[in-house]
Amino acid sequence: MKIPRGKVTTYGDIAKIIGQPKASRAVGRILNKNPNPVKVPCHRVVMSNGTIGGYAFGKSRKKELLESEGLCFAGDSVVEFNRSRLDAAGLV
DNA sequence: GCCATGGCTAGTA
DNA sequence: GCCATGGCTAGTA
Numbered sequence: 001m002k003i004p005r006g007k008v009t010t011y012g013d014i015a016k017i018i019g020q021p022k023a024s025r026a027v028g029r030i031l032n033k034n035p036n037p038v039k040v041p042c043h044r045v046v047m048s049n050g051t052i053g054g055y056a057f058g059k060s061r062k063k064e065l066l067e068s069e070g071l072c073f074a075g076d077s078v079v080e081f082n083r084s085r086l087d088a089a090g091l092v
Numbered sequence: 093g094c095c096a097t098g099g100c101t102a103g104t105a
Numbered sequence: 106g107c108c109a110t111g112g113c114t115a116g117t118a
Binding site for chain 3: 011029
């Protein structure tokens with residue numbers, strides 16, 4: 001919920017924040033079960049290389065949501081990923 | 093491309 | 106044993 005509209009973060013960054021830097025994959029598994037999608041913006045979590053990552057309702061849906069928040073895609077990659085990426089400090 | 097990692101589930105006993 | 110990842114390495118151009 002600390003990720004604002006128009007910004008994204010990564011599975012790995014969330015793992016680091018919770019003090020378990022190797023748990024990035026587990027973070028994805030948990031987000032997959034998000035009981036309150038959109039409200040809890042799991043669609044704002046992408047891969048460390050700037051590609052879209054997964055989504056329980058399909059990647060295309062995830063892309064739509066992010067585009068509606070102002071992000072752009074080139075294929076499966078977020079354009080200007082480093083500009084839109086929230087750094088770890090922003091999550092604390 | 094490989095593999096460590098962590099949370100979970102299906103399937104067996 | 107699967108997977109909504111990530112980091113590192115070998116091998117190619």
